[in-house]
Amino acid sequence: MRHVSIASIAPERWRNGGGITRTVASQGGDWRVSIADVARDGPYSRFEGIARISVVLRGHGVVLRDETGAAVTLKPLLAAAYDGARAWRASLDDGPVTVLNVMTRIGAYRARVHAITQPLAIAPCRAALVVASDAGDVLIAENVREALRVEPSDGARFLVTIESETSGKER
Structure with a gap:
């Protein structure tokens, strides 16, 4: 990241x-x-x-x-x-x-936004971003191939994941 x-x-x-x-x-x-x-x-x-x-x-x-x-x-x-x-x-x-x-x-990608209130696992996806709104920072991971873990520490507030809509294949 x-x-x-x-x-x-x-x-x-x-x-x-x-x-x-x-x-x-x-x-x-x-x-x-x-x-x-x-x-x-x-x-x-x-x-x-x-x-x-x-x-x-x-x-x-x-x-x-x-x-x-x-x-x-x-x-x-x-x-x-x-x-x-x-x-x-x-x-x-x-x-x-x-x-x-x-x-x-629409039809190419879908996004999900999750509040980070407990540890979360990021599944493989095109992109994942962790927004730490308290600190004004973002952690960015692209082309996630293996699961990553995110903790609600250090002001991390939201997890955004972007996934391809095309039959499980990443674009």
Whole structure:
């Protein structure tokens, strides 16, 4: 596993220009894990054909609403899945938030986000990331071939795994 300080990752403007994100790991347009700072209410970037999972790491929360009235609530330290193709509009709950975002191309990859509350085993997968939100760090393992163990120590909060959807074969 390699260790990356979130602060050392160069910030990028959102696709729609409304915020800042830091890409922690990605594979082209097939999957991406990033950490975004959301400072104000406004539109979320749309990503056709992309499934999203988000977790509020800092702040009180965000409610996403689309033009049909559908809503997704992003709460602190709870993973929420939603469709990246929808035109979501964010409303912050009592101030700015920092959000862990996981995006995967539908039909190619799937992601899982687990809170680390006890020791976990990482099964073989394309990529695994351990987000230590207290310390502002990420541990990254790519092309995991043998099971790894993760402990809830040192501020480790979340395990993100990315797996291929194609009949068990890693891409």
